[in-house]
Amino acid sequence: MDILTDIIRLMRPQAISWRTVDAQGRWGMSxxxxxxPVFCLVVTGQCWYVPRHGQPLLMRQGDYLLMRATARYCLVxxxxxxxxxxxxxxxVASDEYVRWDEGLGGDKVRLVGGYFEIGPEHTALFSGMLPDFLHIRSSDEEAGRLSRLITLIGEESGWDLPGHDLxxxxxxxxxxxxxxRRPLTKIDARExxxxxGMADPNIHLALQRMHADVARHWTVDSLAKEVGMSRAAFARRFAERVGVAPATYLSNWRIALAKDALINSERPIIDIALSIGYYSDSAFSTAFSRSVGVAPAAFRRARRSE
Known part of the structure; x- marks a missing residue:
């Protein structure tokens, strides 16, 4: 089971809300x-990213910035x-942009920024899987594939051809x-x-096993055996690397799958429950209500009435 494929299919990222910024000479935008999660890529020229707290960062043509969530920041x-x-x-109000441009010529800059549109039922899961801050430089040796992709996105954002949305x-x-993919090779084990978790071979294997057979009655013992570790060592390392216990991770993923099925299918609730490892309506309802705050049927009705 390819975990990334599993997750991307669940989240169904459908579109990006774009904002293209063209500037010249001395300028700034707050x-x-x-x-x-928001992103910014430099299509042409260069600019400075200046956070509210922390050091300014020079972004050159082809650089890509991804932030899980942001306080107000400036591009100048x-x-x-x-x-x-x-x-x-x-x-100005706290949710308004501020733009300043001297309009006196000088070097041209084009930026493309925006945010990922993910269903609200998966926003927390999606955000939790992203790094707080990721700066990919076009000069990085391993950035070649992403840089080529960013070029395509930058070009497509300025066109209105047939099939644009697709x-x-x-x-x-x-x-x-x-x-x-990229940060897996540069993970600080203390974080x-x-x-x-994905960067640790044993924990990665355990995650693969859970995703491949989510309905199985997984226990710490059975997962530890799958990866060739003692129960205590596996439980400790999983919690240290992933930040939650194996049972919590599995429960969170099951609930995410259940939300998706409740919203996007007509399947009976008992079928959904059985497919993700709950053997009765009551067990599933209890777990779902504890996690989401409402019963599965109420969740389905509420989302479809929106």
Whole structure:
């Protein structure tokens, strides 16, 4: 079982909300805070990314920035423009953009930024699987595949050809896989999370086993045997690397699958329950209600009435 394929299919990323920025000379833009994953790529020229806290970052042509969630930050031609933007921010609402441009010629810059549109039932899961902050430089040796893909996305974002939505949807899926693939080779073992678990061969194998047969009655003992570890060592390492116990991870994934089936299919609730490892309506309803806050039937009715 390819876990990334499993996850991408579940989340069904359908589109990106784009914002294209063309600037020249001295300029700046203040971007409001977002609680969803956002990205920015430099199509032409270069600019500075300046967070509210932390050091400015120079982004060159072909660079890609992905942030799981953001406080307000600035994109500027040079760090000296920050003072002008901060003064302008005082006069706008917290969710509004601020744009300043001297319009005096100079080097041209084109940026493409936006956010991933994922169903609200999977937003938390999606965000939890992304790194807090990822800067991929076009000069990085291993960035070649992603850089070529970013070029295609940048081109497609400026066109309105037949099949545009379909092409964008496929490019988005491929970009997500490439972004997820890359950090696995550069994980700090001290940082718990999905990436850390995927970077550990034994924990990766355990995750594969769970995804391949989600309905199986998995226990810590059976998973430990699958990966050739003692029960205690496996439980400890899984929690250290992934950040939750094996049973919690499995339960979270089962609930994500259940949400998807309740929204996007007409399958009876008992069939959904059996397919993900619950052997009765009551057991499934109890687990689902504990996780989501409402019973499966109520969740289905509420989502379909939206």
């Amino acid at each position: 971007v409001p805070c977002r609680d969803i 031609s040079d760090p000296d423009a920050i003072g002008t933007l901060h003064a302008m921010e005082a006069h 092409v964008m949807s496929r490019l988005v899926e491929i970009m997500l896989v490439e972004v997820w 718990a999370g999905w990436f850390s």
